[in-house]
Amino acid sequence: MRNNSKILVICGPTATGKTALAVYLSKLFDGQIISADSRQVYKYMDIGTGKEKPEGVNILGYDLVRPDQEFSVKKYTDFAYKAIKDTYKKGKIPILVGGTGLYISAVVDNLEKIGIPRNLKLRKELEDKSREELFNLLMKKSPSFAIGLNESDRKNPRRLIRALEIVSYNKVGSLGEDAIQFDSVLWIGLKASKEELTKRIEERVDERVKMGFGKEMEFLKRKGYLGAIPSKTLGYKDWPDVKKWKIEEINYAKRQMVWFKKEKRIKWFDIGKTGWEEKVVELVKKWYSTS
């Protein structure tokens, strides 16, 4: 914990230019960019995850693990808190930029439940059970937890298993000593109209194909990484079906918006409107200069 800790968050759906804005702001305000993207943490998945590496700008949060290694929100927060501390030491301001809402919330709001580790033995035991069985089991172990679940979670095996994992863990979750409670967080969200976003996503996918995404796939295949979890997601999953990739990417953007819409702290900027950049800078400047 430290005093006067500030962090700037840049979030929003994919393909809205978050990184570009972050780069710009980092130069203006002496910031350190930290990626909050659940896929960019994987090595060798560069083109498909859209890792941008502008000259002279150091972005943290890329290439944290190999594609066949396990990753989690907790691992992310461990990394992020450390990176943020280093950033403060250098007198810089951290800029957390990305589209993975859960990662951002975990860091900013110190979500403690994610400190409860996974239990492989339990997961193994439960993996073949039906959603009904899982729910009944949870009902038996912790009725209050079970009743508290919404319709969607009650029918989601993965989340039910996690719920059982939480219930069977007899301690409180912890984020570790490095967790930081921030004094001031400025949330900036970039959004675009549906049409605009669709266009941008489609163009970007085409661009990635041109950049040699096929080669990246070949490399991952050769290395035996294609069977790993992260490769089972869009782009990597559907290749070479570019049409499907685009659709999936668009759907992903929609899901991201559902998540971010709930976050009332976000100051939104529509990138389709002229002059938004100036307004962002103005806002950041104001926030930056007040303590």
Added chain:
RNA sequence: GCUGGGAUGGCGGAGUGGACAAUCGCUCGGGACUGUAAAUCCCGCGUCGCAAGACUACCUAGGUUCGAAUCCUAGUCCCAGCA
């Protein structure tokens, strides 16, 4: 031109006399989310209606039947094979 196959919702594709507004998948719309989150999952999707429900649908036009997307006849279009 002949022969065979087919025309069902935004798309693919079931159904082959009643229980069909039509399995299912995708798209599409909405939503959930606190250790896999670019993941996983939920709801909706003919029209009108908050709902109960009502109404119109399975290429077109007739017919058979108590009853047809399903059977028959004619037509239109598509596909495959042969010429």
